Amino acid sequence: RGIDCQVRPIVTAEYPTPAARPPFSVLNKAKIKDAFGLEIPHWRESLQQCLALLP
Secondary structure, eight states: OOOOOOOOOHHHHHHGSSSSOOOOOOOOOHHHHHHHHHOOOOOHHHHHHHHTOOO
């Protein structure tokens, strides 16, 4: 799409946050799926959809 973007991986120490976070944490989507019948897409799919909307 003509978007020139470079993503550079960093270690956690290079991105300080006020809250301590575990090295690997993912959101369990099972409760929202069960409670509301929502299927949350993988973040990569959502990113592709978002980028497709850019002019």
